[in-house]
Amino acid sequence: MIGRDELLALAREASTRAYAPYSNFHVGAALQFADGSVVTGANVENASYGLSLCAETVAVGKVLSEGGRRDLVSVAVTGGAPGRAGQGATVTPCGRCRQMLNEVAQLGGTDPVVWCDGDEVVETTLSALLPHAFGPANLAKP
Template sequence: MSSERNDLVAKARLAAKGAYAPYSGFHVGAALAFEDGSVVTGANVENASYGLSLCAETVAVSKVLSEGARGKLVAVAVAGGKPGERTPIVTPCGRCRQVLHELAQLRGADPVIWCAGDEDVLEMRLSELLPNAFGPAALD
């Protein structure tokens, strides 16, 4: 595994430790890397009204956009699971794929996505995770 991938996956795993997941017990962390070298992380935040819960990727993207950052998104790492249990590869849900696409399209990016489990990391581009995506260009 490359050092860049190792570092970003480690940041996603660390972010997952801050998750608020009292209902599912499934902690997820996301780390977003930008062209300027900055990294923004997020963790899932559950709510008793399940539909109001926020995924880790959405939390991280919200932090980026609410702070006015608009840099080129180059990589995303997602990791998670139930603490103390073996975890298979974790991928962004459909909603998060769309949220990541919106952010990536601000700078015409197709970031690499690293989906981590305990032992394996799946690597693919966002365009592979969300082919034929609806985005800002569709509204022009």
């Protein structure tokens, strides 16, 4: 398992791979699982703005499309101008990304710590960011 600073470094590295020609705001995310594996993602914008994907959504898509992983234990999110991720205002997951992260967390029954990067690193939990979350556990099983 790696710690906060290493996970934030991986998120910053991921942000360098962002495709953000419209906002020029590069976001990176790193998701760590109990087995020590880490999956990263970067935001991918689209000329049709509503079709853009946040870094967390890209990472969750990678996790689930590669067979999924259980036990999400920590998440790091960073953003900023190209080459300046982690500098400036603290970046937190948007509402959609909180819901996407919740999907993976509920699959493993975890409440991961979330580190939000900026001039100040904010440490919180997913349940604090998304109280009373809706997820797989709320759906009736056929």
